[in-house]
Every structure is written in C-alpha cells, then in structure tokens.
Amino acid sequence: MHINQFIEKMPKVELHVHMEGSIQPDTLITLAERNQVALTAKTPAELRQWYTFTDFPHFIDIYRTFAKCLRTAEDIEWIARQFLAGQAKQNILYSEVTYTPYSQYMANGISFEDQLAAINRARDWARTTHGVEMGLVPDISRDIDPKAGNIVAHWAVDGMQDGVVALGLGGYEVGNPPEKFAEAFKIAQQAGLPAVPHAGETAGPQSILGALDTLHAVRIGHGVRCLEDANLVKRLRDQQIPLEVCPTSNICLNVFPSLAEHALPKLLDEGLYITINSDDPPMFNTTLTREYHQISQVFGLGQQQIMALVLNAVKASLLSEKKKQTMLTTFQSAFDALK
Ligand SMILES: [Zn+2]
Numbered sequence: 001m002h003i004n005q006f007i008e009k010m011p012k013v014e015l016h017v018h019m020e021g022s023i024q025p026d027t028l029i030t031l032a033e034r035n036q037v038a039l040t041a042k043t044p045a046e047l048r049q050w051y052t053f054t055d056f057p058h059f060i061d062i063y064r065t066f067a068k069c070l071r072t073a074e075d076i077e078w079i080a081r082q083f084l085a086g087q088a089k090q091n092i093l094y095s096e097v098t099y100t101p102y103s104q105y106m107a108n109g110i111s112f113e114d115q116l117a118a119i120n121r122a123r124d125w126a127r128t129t130h131g132v133e134m135g136l137v138p139d140i141s142r143d144i145d146p147k148a149g150n151i152v153a154h155w156a157v158d159g160m161q162d163g164v165v166a167l168g169l170g171g172y173e174v175g176n177p178p179e180k181f182a183e184a185f186k187i188a189q190q191a192g193l194p195a196v197p198h199a200g201e202t203a204g205p206q207s208i209l210g211a212l213d214t215l216h217a218v219r220i221g222h223g224v225r226c227l228e229d230a231n232l233v234k235r236l237r238d239q240q241i242p243l244e245v246c247p248t249s250n251i252c253l254n255v256f257p258s259l260a261e262h263a264l265p266k267l268l269d270e271g272l273y274i275t276i277n278s279d280d281p282p283m284f285n286t287t288l289t290r291e292y293h294q295i296s297q298v299f300g301l302g303q304q305q306i307m308a309l310v311l312n313a314v315k316a317s318l319l320s321e322k323k324k325q326t327m328l329t330t331f332q333s334a335f336d337a338l339k
Contacts (some may be wrong), residue, residue: 001339002293002303003303004293005011005308006303006339007293007306008080008090010091010314010334010338011091011092011330011331011334012090012093012231012286012289013092013093013310013314013317013327014092014096014313015196016096016222016275017095017098017242017279017281017288018097018100019097019098019099019278020070020100020103021063021280021282022079022083022086023082023282024082024214025051025077025138025282026044028047028065028066029047031075031079032069034071034075035069035075037065037068039065045054046257049197051283052283052285053230053283056172056279057181060171063183067103067107069236070104071108072108072110073114073117074118074289075108076110077119077121078122079184080119080123083097084126084130084132084134086287087129087132088126088131090289092132093132094132094167094319094327095132095135096134096135096136096187096318097136098137098170099115099119099138100141101152101153102117102141112138115135115158116164119163120162123163128321134163135163135165136159136164137151137165137196138155138156138164139167139169139230139323140153140170140171140184142170142172143171143172143176146184149183149184150183150184152167154252157187157191157193160191160193165194166193166195166318167193167195167209168196168198168224169185169199169215169221170198172202173203173207177203178199178214178215179210181184182214185214187214194220195215195216195218196221196318197220197243198220198221199217199221199222199223199249200222200225201224202253205225208223214301216240217241218241218318219244220241220242221244221317222257223243223244224243224256225267226243226272234274237271239287242273242274242315243272243273244277245267245275245277246262246279248279248284249280253254253290259298260298264295264299273312275309275313275316276288276292278290278291278293292306292309305321307335314327316329
C-alpha cells in the first residue's frame, strides 16, 4: 500500500489538539447566527481567510470570538460532537483534548460542571456512534491571574472521575513563565492529576525547565526549542519525556521558517520521545492526517517510522497501562492488515 493511503487508513492517537481551536468556519457561522453575534467575516470563504493564522494577537482575537459565540452548554456539546466526528473521520481512535473552561465561564457564566457535562454527553455519543474515545485536558491560559489558575486546577481535580486526564497550560508563553502557576499545578499534583503544559514553543529552554522542575510535567506541549540547550536535550532523552510536536503549527507561529527547516529530524536523531499532533487544525489549515502526510513527504519518512510515531502517541497517552496494551495490540494488527 502506498504511504499516503496507509497514513489515511491507519489508526491514530492525538495528544495535542484544542477543542475550541478545532471549530470549523461553517460551525462558527452557525453559532454566530444562532447567538446573534456579528462576525467580521460573513461567508465561509471570508471566514476561512480570517481564520488563516497571521500572528499571535490575531490568534487570540479568534479565540475571543469563539468565547463570544459559545453561549450555552448545548453550544459546547455541539462543538464537542463536531470535533469528535472529525477525529473519527481520520481514524483517530483516542484523543487527549485541550479545552479552556475559564474563557467560557468568564464570557457566558457557564459553570465548569455544566461545561464538563456537555462535553461528556458528546463523548458518550461519539463512543456509541463512532467508536472513538477522548480524555479532557482543561488548561489554564497563561494570561489569567494565578488565583484564577487555582480555580481551574480545582475544577480539573473535581472532574477526575468524569473524563479529566490532566491539567494543561496554554496561551502566550513569553512573559508568562510556568512558575506563575506553580500553586495551581501543586493542587493538581497533590490530587494525582498529571501536568501537560505547553512549553518551549514561543519561549526557549528556560520555559521547558520551569515546566519540568516547577510543574512536574509528564509531557511537554511542543518542546521543540529544547534543542537550544544540550543539557536539557540530554535530560529529556534520559527521562524519555514525550514531546507533543505540531509541525505546521510551528511554521504558522514562525518557530521555524518552513517545514523543510523544522527541527523534527534533529529531534528524532537526538533520540527524543516524539509524538505528532495538529494543535488548532482549521486555523493552520491542517489535520492530523495531513501532518503525517507532510512529514512523510518532506523528510522522507516511511511506513516504519510513521508507525513508530503513532505507537509513541499511544504509549505517551494518559490511558491506564492495561488500556495502552490493548490499544497497542489493536494498532499493530491494523498496521499488519494494511501492509
Ligand atoms: Zn497547543
């Protein structure tokens, strides 16, 4: 089977993808009409243009528009269903999904409990209808006050029996070091909830060190800028801390000038634990499937290397050891059948 066909059909796991960042332009138009929110772009074509990533402030502007358009728990359930149907279409059998509950709480007063219940209705629906599963990663946006961060940590801990698998940290990295939210992550850690912060994307190695030492990160969102510090690379390799690499996202955010100049081959050569992810797919005009296509084409990765990356994602997930073993066996049989 040709590698492109193999990539499309192979089962996948995704560890770094944002639910709000996965809202498709058509869905946003419907939500805006339903909730009478005026959008600057009116047609799907104009909206796609507006969606196209230009710079970080514009990116934040898009996220604010999402918060304005999501008025009710039903809206949240709907975007969660759309998201999971999109994952199913790509044969992504399990996703760990980042979601920013504090934005919806501040914009529309929807309690975390109601937000989580809405997402869990979508999750049940997706399991029954599409056979796909998800874990939720509520994240703290770095621009909020540390005290608000503590609130998010308490919410996440409360949701541990209800699909929450980790506490995340996202938003503008520069000027907002991980240490700002030390207390929030301590709350999570004391409850046994793992930390999966973004770090080493728009800020350098110091941010990754903060994520490891202060937040006790079990995985690093992005982490690609670890290469600027040889000692840190050694530590990440020795401890086999998984990195959630999102190639196209890195190009859009100017972390690297082009995919050909992306650090992926170097990260692999260094023996680091790499997983491949899509981040905010419609904004970066991508999907997880496309990310695999791109890296396969640009770096000449074959079936063996692609399969190893997929299996890395299974192993780096926060599923129980038993579920991971079952999934590894299922994936291996699916790969064998495709070959
Ligand atoms: Zn992200």
